[in-house]
Structure formats: C-alpha cells, structure tokens
Ligand SMILES: [Zn+2]
C-alpha cells in the first residue's frame with residue numbers, strides 16, 4: 421500500500437455554499453474509486469487549507485490512481501468534480517506504508533483465494549503463488565457489475581462476523597457463518613469465486629475459517645463438502661494446509677494469521 425496526497429482546487433463559486441456541493445461530489449468520486457478497488461475509503465483523511473482540499477489516502481500500487489484502471493463511475497464523477505475545480509488535482513506519493521504488505525506483482529498468478537478477516541481492509545483476493553493481495557482492478561468485473569460492489573459487500577459482512585466471533589458476541593452464530601461451507605456468507609463467497617473463475621479461467625478457492633477444527637478427530641480432516649481427503653503433504657503446504665480441488669475450498673491448520 422502507498423500513501424498518497426490528492427489536492428483538489430475548487431473554484432471561487434464553491435465558496436458560496438461553504439464548499440458543500442464540492443465536498444459532496446468529492447465524496448462520490450472517492451467512493452467510486454473505492455468501489456473499483458483503486459483506494460481504501462476507510463483511509464481517507466482530508467485537510468482544508470488555502471482554499472484547497474488535500475486528502476491523504478491509501479492505494480495498493482504506485483499507479484493505482486491511473487486513469488487506465490478507471491471504470492465508468494470513476495470517470496463520470498471525476499468529470500462532475502472537475503466542473504467545480506479550476507484545475508486537475510495534484511497527486512503525490514508520500515511513500516510506501518509500513519503498515520501493509522506489498523500487493524501481488526506476479527505476471528499471471530496460477531490460482532487465487534478469497535480471504536478476509538477483521539484486520540483486512542485491502543482486497544480480499546489473494547494470489548496463490550506469492551500469498552499477497554491482488555488489487556481488485558487487476559481482476560475482471562463479475563456478476564454483471566461495473567465495479568466490485570458484491571465482493572466488497574461480502575468482505576464487510578465477513579469482517580463483521582469475524583469481529584462478532586472474536587468479541588464473543590453472538591459467537592456461535594458468527595462461527596457457523598464463517599466455518600460452514602453452506603452458510604449464506606460462505607455461499608456468497610463461493611459464488612464470487614465461481615464467477616471470477618469463469619471470467620479468468622484460473623482456479624479460485626474459497627478460504628474456510630475452521631478455528632475449532634484443530635480439536636476435531638482425524639475423520640473430520642476431510643473436505644467438509646465432498647468428504648474426500650484434503651490435507652496437503654507437509655512439503656506441499658505454504659499458507660494453506662488443506663485443499664479440495666473439486667469443491668474449490670482451502671483451509672489452514674491453526675489460522676496462523678491470528
Ligand atoms: Zn502473486
């Protein structure tokens with residue numbers, strides 16, 4: 421992740437309403453960038469100084485704000501915003517954030533995984549080869565959408581469940597949603613994987629959270645959907661320990677990330 425500053429130069433007219441219209445349009449523009457995977461909306465902080473608005477924001481790559489990644493909504497809101505400005509925004513890279521890993525830079529990942537938890541705000545798509553996150557705009561649009569609305573919605577719901585589980589509030593309900601492949605949350609996640617796989621032609625696996633699986637008997641060490649053996653050889657494991665190629669499901673032993 422890289423920290424950027426984006427400075428906007430609203431025109432004189434905007435002063436009349438206290439920049440209300442401008443700020444509204446700016447919110448729509450940043451919202452569109454976020455739904456297209458180009459920035460993290462949760463990271464946006466704006467400072468008003470000398471009639472300019474400077475926003476600090478995080479983006480996955482040094483060229484994330486490039487217009488080549490824009491979708492129709494990003495372009496549309498950018499045009500509206502520019503009608504209220506005297507010039508194009510000034511975009512500067514402050515530096516690489518030390519709070520995040522770098523994004524995947526593989527030319528053509530051989531497989532992917534849908535993964536999130538309560539700490540993850542970046543893309544929930546992980547490259548199977550390097551284990552790093554893949555910026556959403558590097559992936560095709562799915563489910564008839566022009567942005568990644570469903571993927572990001574799934575992630576918000578997933579992270580909320582993970583938080584409930586962690587805080588011990590509605591723990592059983594949350595754990596069932598996270599750990600059962602037939603839960604509404606898992607079903608939606610697996611549909612997202614299937615849709616990405618159809619578009620990319622690459623295998624997309626759904627990560628199943630199984631915190632209590634370490635207490636299970638050996639019988640339970642089978643794929644929870646089809647029942648076939650899914651433990652990988654010790655030499656073959658990376659960040660996952662279980663994989664069912666038929667059901668496109670992966671898991672790890674004791675959730676090393678926690
Ligand atoms: Zn990679």
Ligand SMILES: [Zn+2]
Nearest residue numbers: 643646664667
């Ligand atoms: Zn299976």
